Amino acid sequence: MARIYYDEDADLGLLEGKTIGVIGYGSQGHAHALNLHDSGLRVAVGLYPGSPSWEKAQDDGLQVGSVVDVARDADVIMMLVPDQVQRQVYEDHVAPHIGGKTLMFAHGFNVHFNQIQAPEDVDVTMIAPKGPGHLVRREYTNGIGVPALVAVHQDASESALQVALAYGKGIGSTRAGILQTTFLEETETDLFGEQVILCGGITSLIKAAYETLVEAGYQPESAYFETFHELKLIVDLLYEGGMEYMRYSISDTAEFGDYTRGPRVIDDSVKDRMREILGEIRNGQFAQEWIAENQAGRPRFLALRRLNAEHPVEEVGKEVRAMMAWLGQS
Ligand code: NAD
Ligand code: MG
Numbered sequence: 001m002a003r004i005y006y007d008e009d010a011d012l013g014l015l016e017g018k019t020i021g022v023i024g025y026g027s028q029g030h031a032h033a034l035n036l037h038d039s040g041l042r043v044a045v046g047l048y049p050g051s052p053s054w055e056k057a058q059d060d061g062l063q064v065g066s067v068v069d070v071a072r073d074a075d076v077i078m079m080l081v082p083d084q085v086q087r088q089v090y091e092d093h094v095a096p097h098i099g100g101k102t103l104m105f106a107h108g109f110n111v112h113f114n115q116i117q118a119p120e121d122v123d124v125t126m127i128a129p130k131g132p133g134h135l136v137r138r139e140y141t142n143g144i145g146v147p148a149l150v151a152v153h154q155d156a157s158e159s160a161l162q163v164a165l166a167y168g169k170g171i172g173s174t175r176a177g178i179l180q181t182t183f184l185e186e187t188e189t190d191l192f193g194e195q196v197i198l199c200g201g202i203t204s205l206i207k208a209a210y211e212t213l214v215e216a217g218y219q220p221e222s223a224y225f226e227t228f229h230e231l232k233l234i235v236d237l238l239y240e241g242g243m244e245y246m247r248y249s250i251s252d253t254a255e256f257g258d259y260t261r262g263p264r265v266i267d268d269s270v271k272d273r274m275r276e277i278l279g280e281i282r283n284g285q286f287a288q289e290w291i292a293e294n295q296a297g298r299p300r301f302l303a304l305r306r307l308n309a310e311h312p313v314e315e316v317g318k319e320v321r322a323m324m325a326w327l328g329q330s
């Protein structure tokens with residue numbers, strides 16, 4: 001079983017008197033910076049001059065500076081700019097001041113795929129919260145925390161793990177538990193999950209089911225309710241109590257259809273293709289493709305984004321969601 005660390009395994013004292021430079025103030029950046037600050041640690045937020053987040057971070061009571069200034073002054077530097085710009089930001093602004101320090105990540109992509117290679121005298125670690133930034137912030141202020149992963153890539157100081165755990169405590173994650181992993185495992189499982197189920201799998205399944213109903217002559221609104229809207233209700237049950245709990249809440253008719261029809265849709269051929277996709281993650285093919293796409297100015301990515309936004313299920317969805325006054329208010 002995996003090793004899990006809690007509050008008593010981590011010592012905030014290891015970060016006292018040090019400056020933590022949080023680079024980026026987006027989803028994760030704002031949550032990490034504010035939580036660390038509220039944990040009594042010294043935080044500086046690094047942004048590019050003219051960033052719309054600059055004033056926001058200042059209004060939130062944080063010290064803000066350019067990435068290069070923050071990287072120069074900080075002892076621990078957490079990279080929370082988007083993964084596809086991390087290499088450039090690191091090379092231009094962080095690398096000149098990284099010697100002998102701690103370099104941290106919330107996702108292993110750039111380290112695992114050799115986009116960022118810190119010198120040997122640098123500790124390279126990861127604290128990756130298993131939730132979006134707003135949840136990391138909200139749960140911290142509620143006195144709880146979002147679970148996280150910890151990994152050590154380079155341990156120059158021989159205290160890299162303990163410093164990473166202190167950081168994890170500062171953002172509230174040791175309250176929930178921090179699971180030990182490696183950069184390889186975090187990166188490969190994260191990419192696999194988002195590609196085959198969480199993002200790619202689920203949206204493709206929804207589109208296929210929706211199109212099947214509409215092409216058979218059913219009303220788009222009915223198709224949307226059955227193949228899209230109700231998904232959240234089911235996922236909430238799964239999240240709360242597992243598959244048995246979900247099945248306890250549905251009708252026996254639904255449960256019988258689940259057992260007998262589900263495996264016909266998601267059969268062994270799907271698993272074969274999942275293995276193929278995992279293979280492309282592990283041999284670096286996906287990473288290469290995505291890095292090249294970014295270097296080329298993202299033409300295919302932007303075209304796919306536009307095409308997917310225009311799918312009929314998105315149009316109907318807007319209309320149907322407008323009927324539900326409670327949506328979009330939280
Ligand atoms: P984000 O897009 O929400 O925020 C990025 C921030 O970086 C913004 O403040 C943006 O202004 C700034 N930025 C963009 N380009 C920059 C540049 N060239 N120089 C300086 N600043 C720049 O990103 P995010 O989702 O918080 O992701 C940050 C990291 O956290 C990534 O490694 C990601 O994989 C990881 N992560 C994200 C989540 C999540 O749920 N969003 C969860 C776990 C881990
Ligand atoms: Mg992910």
